[in-house]
Amino acid sequence: MAIYLTKESKVLVQGMTGAEGMKHTRRMLAAGTDVVGGVNPRKAGRTVDFDNRTVPVFGSVREGIERTGADVTVVFVPPAFAEAAVVEAADAGVGLAVVITEGIPVHDSVALTAHARAKGTRVVGPNCPGLITPGQSNAGIIPPDITKPGRIGLVSKSGTLTYQLMYELRDIGFSTCVGIGGDPVVGTSHIDCLAAFEDDPDTELIVLIGEIGGDAEERAAAHIRAHVTKPVVAYIAGFTAPEGRTMGHAGAIVSGSSGTARAKKEALESVGVRVGSTPTETARHVLQALDAPAGAAPDGAARDGARA
Template sequence: MAIWLDHRSKVIVQGMTGTEGRKHTNRMLMFGTRVVAGVTPGKGGQSVTFEEDPIPVFNTVREAKHATGANVSCVFVPPPFAKQAVMDAIDAGIELVVVITEGIPVKDTAEFRAAAEEKGVRLIGPNCPGLISPGRSNVGIIPPNIARSGHIGLVSKSGTLTYQMMFELGDIGFSSCIGIGGDPIVGTTHIDALRAFEADPDTELIVMIGEIGGDAEERAADFIKANVTKPVVG
């Protein structure tokens, strides 16, 4: 098993027609991620071809979800338009929204995080590398060639240290790796990931990485003492 993302996940890429969206969609597809649609307002009806497979583009997430049954969205949309893109995914009923975009105003993040919480949507990011369940699916910008399947659950505030830890422990392997992002407000916290890894039967050990600033790590430590039975290394 894995947390929040597996081989059954159907992924929409918001901003797939842009340079970054196209590049990382190609990487996700090469890993085996089931990318089923792109969303770019005003470009509905077009398609983007990767290798020999065209992927349809829709104007809205609601249209894309209706046509494909997607349950995950990955957001590669510039900061001025990111809030509306995330709200589009939340309002459409997408279960997991991964926001890669950096530089989103804190006020915007606060608003779409509140909307996600109200509707029960799992939000990861913003300003994060995403989520990977090795051997199953990869949503975001995590390099797939450093990921192997195993039984370590990794949650990290730092994107760079996410990659470094995956490389260093690659011979052991991971159930899932999550980069939660380092912005002042994020959709998923260390505690959220710890709770999910504790409940995941495929995760035997948890690695947690923080960054300077804030008290998220201290709160996570208190949560671990009270609620986590699996070994945690931080």
């Protein structure tokens, strides 16, 4: 199985006819994604040829859904138009909106995620690499050739670290990898993915990648303590980040003692999560956890003790 995205998913691309949309639509198609159409009101009625596939362009998301049965949209539109694009998709009834666009103003992100939630649309992102279920479908910009189908679920704030852990653990493979984005406001959280992976019978272990800023990882630790029975391994980026300076993502900023990598590491370790000091060490923790005899994994033992 998988979470959020499967081989049955039918994908629209908002912004498909732009440079980035064209490039990544071609890559998604090559990965086996069922891209059924693009959306651009100014180019409605045209088609675009991608190697061996001709993809129609629709004037609206609603038209695309009515014509193709699409249930996923990937958003590549510029930041100024991203809120309107997601609102349009949610109003049309799309189940999943993957927002790749970076640089969206925070107030727009608040509005688009709230509107989508009210309409029953899950937003992944913004400012994210998207998600991939290897061997089935790829919605976004994650390179599809660095891993294979397997038994690890991955949720990450960082696109680059998503790719690195996928590569480090390529011999085992992944059920689904979700890049949730590193902006201050995102539509899908670590907790959402932890819950979905916990319910996925084909996911045996969960990798969580976090970074400095905010309290998402601390809240994830509390959720793990109460609700997650599968082993979890984590990596937190930003131990050497200077105070008060944004590092990489807009949400990755430490202010005083809030949002530090050390605090996040301690919170996760307190509920039995193994936290690597580097991505490579994190991968080694995964291998050790998967090799542990059933019922004897130190993650589970520590977590049971924490619950008690």
